[in-house]
Amino acid sequence: MRVLILGGDGFCGWPTALHLSARGHQLAIVDNLSRRRIDEELGAGSLTPIAPVDMRLHAWREVSGRTIDFHHLTVGKEYEALLAVLHELRPDAIVHFAEQRAAPYSMKSARHKRYTIDNNLNATNDVLAAIVDSGLDVHLVHLGTMGVYGYGTAGVAIPEGYLTVKVETPDGWEPREILYPANPGSIYHLTKTQDALLFQFYAKNDGLRITDLHQGIVWGTQTEETRRDPRLVNRFDYDGDYGTVLNRFLMQAAVGYPLTVHGGGGQTRAFINIQDTVRCVELALLHPPARGERVKVMNQMTECWRVRDLADMVARLTGAQVAHLPNPRQEADENDLAVENQRLMSYGLQPITLEEGLLLEVTEIARAYSDRVDRSKIPCVSCWNAERAAAQDAG
Ligand code: NAD
Ligand code: USQ
Numbered sequence: 247m248r249v250l251i252l253g254g255d256g257f258c259g260w261p262t263a264l265h266l267s268a269r270g271h272q273l274a275i276v277d278n279l280s281r282r283r284i285d286e287e288l289g290a291g292s293l294t295p296i297a298p299v300d301m302r303l304h305a306w307r308e309v310s311g312r313t314i315d316f317h318h319l320t321v322g323k324e325y326e327a328l329l330a331v332l333h334e335l336r337p338d339a340i341v342h343f344a345e346q347r348a349a350p351y352s353m354k355s356a357r358h359k360r361y362t363i364d365n366n367l368n369a370t371n372d373v374l375a376a377i378v379d380s381g382l383d384v385h386l387v388h389l390g391t392m393g394v395y396g397y398g399t400a401g402v403a404i405p406e407g408y409l410t411v412k413v414e415t416p417d418g419w420e421p422r423e424i425l426y427p428a429n430p431g432s433i434y435h436l437t438k439t440q441d442a443l444l445f446q447f448y449a450k451n452d453g454l455r456i457t458d459l460h461q462g463i464v465w466g467t468q469t470e471e472t473r474r475d476p477r478l479v480n481r482f483d484y485d486g487d488y489g490t491v492l493n494r495f496l497m498q499a500a501v502g503y504p505l506t507v508h509g510g511g512g513q514t515r516a517f518i519n520i521q522d523t524v525r526c527v528e529l530a531l532l533h534p535p536a537r538g539e540r541v542k543v544m545n546q547m548t549e550c551w552r553v554r555d556l557a558d559m560v561a562r563l564t565g566a567q568v569a570h571l572p573n574p575r576q577e578a579d580e581n582d583l584a585v586e587n588q589r590l591m592s593y594g595l596q597p598i599t600l601e602e603g604l605l606l607e608v609t610e611i612a613r614a615y616s617d618r619v620d621r622s623k624i625p626c627v628s629c630w631n632a633e634r635a636a637a638q639d640a641g
Contacts, residue, residue, distance in 0.1 A: 322368030396429025407543025462516030511554025
């Protein structure tokens with residue numbers, strides 16, 4: 247397959263590009279390196295020392311003998327350049343990771359809200375419009391989020407994208423399938439719910455073949471391919487805006503910083519290891535929807551965990567202390583979560599569980615690079631609203 251990876255310099259995109267290249271697919275990456283610029287804006291970098299993109303690509307050529315092309319452009323702004331890449335590569339599939347993905351970053355200020363909406367929605371619309379414009383039959387695989395559903399399940403496992411409801415008709419109650427009602431918890435998550443409507447429209451209007459992968463929180467760092475050379479190492483975000491909860495706890499344990507549980511830690515979320523992320527994307531590429539089929543939605547997660555149980559597990563493994571802090575986010579303190587993930591499992595996914603992978607992650611990454619941690623970047627300082635900011639100041 248010829249595959250174009252949008253956002254291929256990022257945490258999920260880079261190991262995905264290597265994984266697909268290693269399996270013999272012809273790969274090209276588009277990225278505007280905005281994530282590296284945001285590191286500079288925040289004064290916080292990856293825990294792992296990531297190489298510049300040209301060095302990454304050179305190293306991959308050396309270790310694998312395979313070439314990945316790179317195009318530096320902003321999806322959503324440089325439309326003609328994107329279209330030219332499509333004409334040149336004639337991809338069978340595009341994997342779309344090119345969005346601002348941190349909920350706390352999207353809630354920092356009006357500027358960050360506007361940037362996230364502008365970047366994410368224009369990126370998604372431009373990709374879709376360019377596929378139509380190109381006249382090519384491209385399968386688009388988008389990395390969406392479990393957060394589009396909200397996390398309250400009312401006792402029902404979250405289905406894969408669509409919900410069967412009963413509506414009253416003149417002939418009685420009849421079942422209908424609707425897109426699962428969107429319930430975003432941040433401006434970032436809101437952009438993913440809007441993406442879903444864009445996909446629904448382009449699939450209906452233009453017959454585009456689209457898969458939306460509703461992914462849980464990714465943990466872990468390295469994959470089979472990124473371990474092959476230090477210059478290929480994947481990024482590891484640990485700061486209060488971009489660091490995700492489990493990777494943060496691992497890093498905090500490694501430097502003796504009490505684990506930063508928000509509130510009581512009763513929030514339950516879905517998780518997946520980065521190695522499983524790259525496998526899932528490959529499985530999605532191998533099982534495209536037919537032309538004319540509705541958007542195919544798959545829940546890309548393998549386990550659900552409560553935040554305080556994660557903290558307790560990391561504390562047991564490492565001896566770390568656990569701290570309960572005022573929650574800067576507007577979110578439910580406690581929720582149950584059950585999720586259907588039958589599709590990817592039926593395609594052969596064999597998940598890496600937290601219990602088997604966590605210790606390796608602690609030693610291979612968190613402890614190995616602990617001297618690179620800037621402790622001043624650990625606190626979460628982005629508050630969802632004025633009330634949460636006041637509570638944090640008081641705490
Ligand atoms: P990331 O920020 O590490 O990577 C995104 C990449 O896209 C970056 O390299 C960035 O420079 C690039 N980019 C952003 N906007 C762009 C634009 N307009 N044009 C060109 N390039 C652009 O994020 P990630 O963790 O790799 O996440 C990738 C996708 O997966 C996101 O869409 C995110 O919503 C989704 N996702 C991530 C997680 C997670 O835990 N990391 C979980 C669920 C879903
Ligand atoms: N949390 C803590 N302590 C911390 C950090 C987070 O208790 O130090 C809590 C948060 O309050 C939240 C939960 O942990 O309840 C998850 O937070 P997170 O930052 O790990 O994840 P989230 O903001 O939801 O976003 C991440 C990715 C995003 C992706 C999403 C998948 O950044 O791109 O879409 O996970 S999901 O959560 O399933 O929607």
